[in-house]
Amino acid sequence: MLRFACLRMVLCFTVALFIGSPTCRAAEPLTILQDTPAQYTIGRSIYLLEDPAGNLTFEQVQQRQSTFVKSQQEAPVYGPSSSVVWGYFRVRNQSQEAKWYLEIGSSYLYAVDLYRQKAPGSFELLRAGAGQPFQSRLLKTNRLILPLHVAAGTERTFYIRFRSRSILRFPLQIATMPVLYEANHRADVVNGIYFGLLFALMMYNLFVYFSLRDKAYLYYVLFIFSVAAEIACIRGYLHEWWPEPLLWQVNTRVFLGLAILFSLLFTNAILQVQQNLPWLYRWRWIMVACLFLVLLLNLLGFYVWAFTTMLLTFIPIYLYVYSAGILIYRQGFKPALYYTLGLAAFGAGIIIYIAKDNNLLPDTIFTESSLQLGNFIEAVVLSYALTSKFNMYKQEKEQVQAQAMQQATTFSQELIQSQEHERKRIAAELHDSVGQSLILIKNRLLLLQKQIDKPDKVALYAHDLLQTVAHTIGEIRGISYGLRPFQLDLLGLTQSIHGLAEEVSEASGIAIRVQADLIDGILLQEQEINVYRIVQESLNNIVKHSGAHQANIVIGREEQQIRIIIEDNGKGMPVSSAIATPKQGFGMRGIQERLSILAGKLVIKPAEPHGTIFQITLPVAATPVLI
CATH class of the missing domain: 2.60.40.2380 (Immunoglobulin-like)
Known part of the structure; x- marks a missing residue:
């Protein structure tokens, strides 16, 4: 019997090997x-x-x-x-x-x-x-x-x-x-809670986007929607509600590609990768090109190749966004910490789910739900990251406003002090100059009255009196000119700047050349006085601090702006002086304040071979020049 059984096994093995019969x-x-x-x-x-x-x-x-x-x-x-x-x-x-x-x-x-x-x-x-x-x-x-x-x-x-x-x-x-x-009912309850919570987060952040117009919130909503739609596709829910003409989108995992794209856009928006990591930001086009390749392969019908390319693209994109979160957090951007933690939670869920799909982990409730659990944790943490970013910017804005208020208060105090000094100067000039001249005129009139019967002395006193009156009139005109240049009303802004340059050149010995287009009537009168004072203060700085012996003023009228360039050949000044600080002189701060009123810009840069160049740009309405 044993030999018969062994012979039967050999026979069956031979038949199966050469014939392939299933009977053995x-x-x-x-x-x-x-x-x-x-x-x-x-x-x-x-x-x-x-x-x-x-x-x-x-x-x-x-x-x-x-x-x-x-x-x-x-x-x-x-x-x-x-x-x-x-x-x-x-x-x-x-x-x-x-x-x-x-x-x-x-x-x-x-x-x-x-x-x-x-x-x-x-x-x-x-x-x-x-x-x-x-x-x-x-x-x-x-x-x-x-x-x-x-x-x-x-x-x-x-x-x-x-x-x-x-x-x-x-x-x-x-x-x-x-x-x-019973089993599917439990799964549907869990999925319902998951989709409901995601919907609530999406609606909240969508309202915030409409309020703040911050694109990071919009990209967040689109990212969460794409991930939720992809999971709804995996679970079979989307197939029931998605229109039949767009059925191919459900079957080609397009929402997965959109989720990857919006995650990239959301990362660049919330972390400001372009400003904080410009070298990393340049790599984004390669990943976007890969995603478009995925879409092209889907349209051509190479669905598995498209899915494989998408999985391969997911790896560098995940490294991109995760590295951006870590590096920008190390730069001091606190919301990047919550962003990185949320990303890590979703990444862990993806890894567990993929391991389950490849039978590396057992198929349990936890491994089956790991993708949704990781995505939900990420959605909550990313929402908190957006809130943290908003609060951080709010605090920074409040700090800037407080600093601006402090600077405005300091400037107002200095302005009041300057006005008091100006009043004191005018009072001193009136007392020491005009007042003394008027006393002298009074005394000479009394002497003239006593010498009325002596014609030769009357003529002499009358001549001295005329000289004193003329000198007094000149002093009064000088004081009045310091308060308000009369040329602005009589000659216009362009000629006033020419006259100012001639006066400064005569008083300081600095050769000042002016090349100016006609800019009269372009600005309002209160704006013209600010432009005049800016040029005046710039020339005063050249006289006081530059040590120059030559200066140039170029004024050009462009399409919708006035450009003023003031250059000297002095010893120069640091570029940082273009920014007004509490420790800075009142003259430069006055220039900054007047430019702020005019919505203008000032750029200070060194001249060649030495000296300083002031580049002032003033926006104006597109109105014709008055001649």
Whole structure:
């Protein structure tokens, strides 16, 4: 008997090797359905055959049944693949329930075809998958569920065909409808809470965007929406509500690409990567180009290649945004800390989910929900990062306003002191000069009165009196000119600047050359006096501090601005002096204040080979020049 058994095994092995007959194979796994338990995982009870070209017919597959290989995984996975995978499994129903159902755990699979045996040698086709219209499903649910309907006490063979446009993974379980309903109900409650919380966060940040017009909030909303839409696609919800003409978007994972794009835009907006890390910001176009390549591959029908390219693009983009968060936080931008933590939470969820999809981690409630959990934590933390950024900018704005208020108060105090000094100077001049002249005139009039009978002395006193009156009139005119240049009203701004340059040149010995376009009537009168004082104070600085012996003033009228350039050949001044500080002289601060009133700009730069150049730009309305 033993020799007969050994001979039979050798014979079977030889036949199987050369002929491929299934009759000598080991007993195929058989799933026995009983009243309890009412749920069976059949991942290790199914035989699989990969069809890379995807052109095998059902009849050809039946003929190749001997080439099928038994699955060694609870959830068979082939990674990103365009192949078609066939499988077959056998079921014997020893329960009292005839209505059993097959659930395919991956709702995003493009096509799932079940060949259900009705009688020996007779099969009927049942279709499911994301590539089919939702209304054509036998069971209108987000899950891919197909009826097996195995009568009690019978045994049936089922063939099934899988096809995907991304990850090819198909967890399989057979269960009764009450069991499936209870399990899916719990999952739907969790998913409902998840989508509801994300919707609340999106609406809140959308209102904030409309209030602040900060693009970071808009990119945040679009990023969260894209991730939520992608997860709704993975879970099978979006297929039910998405319009049928746009069904291809659900099936090609376009929302994943949009999520990656908006995450890049959100990173650049909230972290201000362009200003803080310009060298890193230049790499963004490479990743954007990769995303457009993904879109092009989708449009051309290379869906798996597009999905693989998207996964490869995700790695550098994740490194980009994560590195930006760490580096900018080290620069002192506190919201970057919350941004980095949120990104880390989502990254951990993605890693756990991918490990689960590749059977590196067990398929549990936690690993299945890790993607949503990580995304929710990220959404909350990123929302807090936006709030932190807003609060930080608010505090900085309040500090700037406080500093501006302090500077304005200091300037007002100095202005009052300057006015008091000016009054004191005018009072001193009136007392020491005009007052003394008037006393002298009074005394000479008294002497003239006493010498009325001496004609020669009267003539002498009258002459001295005329000289004193003329001198007094000149002093009064000088004081009045210091308060308000009369040339502005009589001659205009252009000639007033020419006259000012001549007076300063005569008084200081500095050769001042003026080249000016006609700018009279362009500005209001109160603006013209500010321009005049700016030029006057600039020339005073040259006289007092530059040590120059030559200066040039160039005034040009351009399309919508006046450009004034004042250059000297003195010893120069530091560029930092262009910024008014509390320790700075009142003259430069006065220039800054007048420029602020005129909405002008001042740029100070060194002249060649030495000296200083003042470049003043004043905006004006596009009005014709008055001649």
